[in-house]
Amino acid sequence: MHEAALSGDQPPARPRTVIEQSWGRVARHGVDPDRGGDAVPLPAEEVEQRRRASGLADVLSVLRGGLVSVADEASHIMVVVDAEGRVLWRDGSASVRRRADGLGFVEGASWDEDTVGTNAIGTALVVRQPVQVYSAEHYVRTHHAWTCAAAPVHDPKDGTLLGAIDVSGPAPSVHPSTLALVDAVARLAEAQLRTAHHAELERLRTVASPMLARIDGPVLVTDPHGWVAAVAGLPPVNRVLVPERIADGQTWLPSVGPCTAEPLPGGWLLRPVPDDGAPVTRVVLDLRERTQWTLNVSGASGQWEHKLSPRHAEILFLLASNRAGYRAPELAGGLFGDAGRTVTVRAEMSRLRRHLGGVLEHRPYRFSDRVELIVRRPADPADLLPFSTAPAVLASR
Known part of the structure; x- marks a missing residue:
């Protein structure tokens, strides 16, 4: 199948969908199937900086x-990469590490799809799902002697992709349980990050409590990611969307309106102020990147840019593609190929509308007619939300 795909011949069978799509991406991006790209490792100082900044x-x-x-007992190595696919740490079998050195699979090397073609690390970072790649499923021939399984790791604070963990080794040592183990450990790591975040919110709540007792009127205390530690005079919410930077002690939140912002150790104290009623006028849905997507909302009262989760990027793309909107069964069909999954659709739309008041309408679900909507797509249609298997997205590609 690999040789047929490279030569343009009819393959004897089709590879797995995730592999077939990855082969198509790396072929379009010009990866050399014999040697890959120039994976020049970063210097040690930059690797150390990336380790500290990775969140891992x-x-x-x-x-x-x-x-x-x-990994050691199974003659494998464990590898941790950052969100760009740069190798940060390697551990495990010394003999396999030496073999990996021959491939350039070392600390500081880039292991994304554009550099080394289809592989568990780079492909998992694109599709945002655990991936196992065996032997000739690798696009580059020099990797056919290897098997690898990788799972992405996300920051539970805001859903940001932190990187991925991987177990790699000689192809004959492949085991069907490896992928499940790697995925389970990735979820365990995310759970530890979530526990640490809850402790941070509790500390912030303790700091803010005396201040809330002295304040009249509505007030929110949030961490830098918008998670609410305390609230008074407003409906209780778990999270609001806050900008990455707040200047001059003023900000504007899509779900709250204009606010004054006072810095706290580890967060913000936000106090809503009278709203002039100016509506949102412009929405930019930016889908040009393969691993990060944003929604920019602006109006007379201010501007907000929000990083989107994969699911919300899919939903907003579908709504942007049909300004007339969708009923829940129609949206479920476009997302899942199953019009019966309306409960999931309604839950996701409820979350989106809670954060994006004035932007999204319901009955049917749609972007408000009042806003100017701009969708920025990737130059290559095949790079549109490459993680997505939604029927409507596949058709748009």
């Missing part, structure tokens, strides 16, 4: 505890 150092003990002993 705090869970490294969990990753090592769950995978290193297994």
